Amino acid sequence: MAFAPNIHSWVYLAEFQNGGTWKGSFQNKNPYTLADFAKLSQEEQRAVYTARNQFSELCLVSYTSQYALGVFEGLKAFPQADGSWTMFRPLDNCKRMQRSMAGILQPTMEPEALLEALLELMRHTIEQGVDIKYQSSWERDHFNNACAIYIRPFSYSEPGLGVNRSQTPWIIAVSTPVSGYFDSGKSTAMISDRVRAMPGGTGWIKCASNYVISMLARCEAREKGFMEAIFLDGKEQRYLEEGSGSNIFVLLKNGTLVTPELKDTILPGITRDSVIKLAKAEGTCVEERPVSISELLSDGAELFATGTAAGLVPIHGIDYKGSYYDISSQDEESLTVRLQTRLKGIQYGLLPDPYDWVVKI
Numbered sequence: 001m002a003f004a005p006n007i008h009s010w011v012y013l014a015e016f017q018n019g020g021t022w023k024g025s026f027q028n029k030n031p032y033t034l035a036d037f038a039k040l041s042q043e044e045q046r047a048v049y050t051a052r053n054q055f056s057e058l059c060l061v062s063y064t065s066q067y068a069l070g071v072f073e074g075l076k077a078f079p080q081a082d083g084s085w086t087m088f089r090p091l092d093n094c095k096r097m098q099r100s101m102a103g104i105l106q107p108t109m110e111p112e113a114l115l116e117a118l119l120e121l122m123r124h125t126i127e128q129g130v131d132i133k134y135q136s137s138w139e140r141d142h143f144n145n146a147c148a149i150y151i152r153p154f155s156y157s158e159p160g161l162g163v164n165r166s167q168t169p170w171i172i173a174v175s176t177p178v179s180g181y182f183d184s185g186k187s188t189a190m191i192s193d194r195v196r197a198m199p200g201g202t203g204w205i206k207c208a209s210n211y212v213i214s215m216l217a218r219c220e221a222r223e224k225g226f227m228e229a230i231f232l233d234g235k236e237q238r239y240l241e242e243g244s245g246s247n248i249f250v251l252l253k254n255g256t257l258v259t260p261e262l263k264d265t266i267l268p269g270i271t272r273d274s275v276i277k278l279a280k281a282e283g284t285c286v287e288e289r290p291v292s293i294s295e296l297l298s299d300g301a302e303l304f305a306t307g308t309a310a311g312l313v314p315i316h317g318i319d320y321k322g323s324y325y326d327i328s329s330q331d332e333e334s335l336t337v338r339l340q341t342r343l344k345g346i347q348y349g350l351l352p353d354p355y356d357w358v359v360k361i
């Protein structure tokens with residue numbers, strides 16, 4: 001069997017009741033102290049993770065498993081130097097989850113209620129004991145190799161087989177430890193000729209079905225030796241849209257930072273929004289507008305992708321129609337590195353947070 005995701009023992013489950021309310025509860029599935037867990041064999045550890053990943057409340061044959069009728073979120077809890085923990089803009093994730101569920105006609109949970117549940121889930125999880133502590137060594141490479149807790153809330157439908165909307169879904173939230181994301185070395189991307197999202201489609205919400213095409217494009221890029229796939233718009237195949245699960249930014253040689261404007265084929269990333277605000281605050285001109293592949297190739301000075309998983313990921317070169325184009329090397333002075341340092345600094349509590357983005361757990 002493949003490796004089970006190493007989810008923490010505490011999980012949150014809420015079921016939508018026919019009367020119109022959510023009935024939520026927390027479960028501590030196969031709990032172990034860190035010391036006891038470390039004593040288990042690899043096989044036993046795997047069995048624990050597998051057991052935590054099984055929910056007798058949920059039915060296998062459902063609109064979610066058959067037709068990808070489900071949405072998800074991804075956010076992080078960050079360890080702070082003083083031993084406390086924070087989350088980064090979690091209410092924005094909960095609001096997006098509400099929009100995503102509404103976008104596939106599922107009943108929604110109030111963002112404030114979901115946030116309260118996620119905070120409670122993290123309090124339980126941290127109390128149970130997580131294998132992550134703030135390390136000052138993380139500061140040396142701008143937290144590129146720092147650890148955090150990744151929180152994954154998602155919706156799952158009631159049982160069903162015919163194509164239909166989900167009326168009494170579940171919301172489940174689990175978490176896992178995550179470590180640094182960066183493989184050092186140059187990251188490159190391939191411009192995909194696939195179409196991730198079309199006008200009138202679901203590109204603007206975080207739903208499971210969007211990820212099939214992203215996965216195909218990413219695998220094709222990886223097969224050819226590129227780290228990431230970048231999608232162009234579906235109509236003209238001319239304008240940059242997104243990475244496989246990240247937003248993209250181009251710093252032009254004239255110093256303007258450009259990112260595609262939000263529309264129904266673009267996922268409104270919370271990192272994207274944060275980066276726009278941080279760039280403006282340091283005096284960079286930011287434009288949200290269409291940016292074509294030819295503008296990137298002729299005028300691009302830096303290219304980076306943004307998302308919760310990694311923050312800002314510099315992309316040093318792209319493959320377009322079989323030709324490779326270098327995008328200037330990004331050193332310590334680059335805008336990409338400066339913004340990454342600001343963002344991670346706020347998230348890990350090294351820098352002040354003038355935006356009230358950080359929420360104490």
Ligand SMILES: *Cc1c(COP(=O)(O)O)cnc(C)c1O
Nearest residue numbers: 245246247267269270271307308
């Ligand atoms: C989640 C996601 C992003 C990044 O959003 P963040 O809120 O910054 O994590 C970008 N694009 C797609 C398609 C996504 O699913």
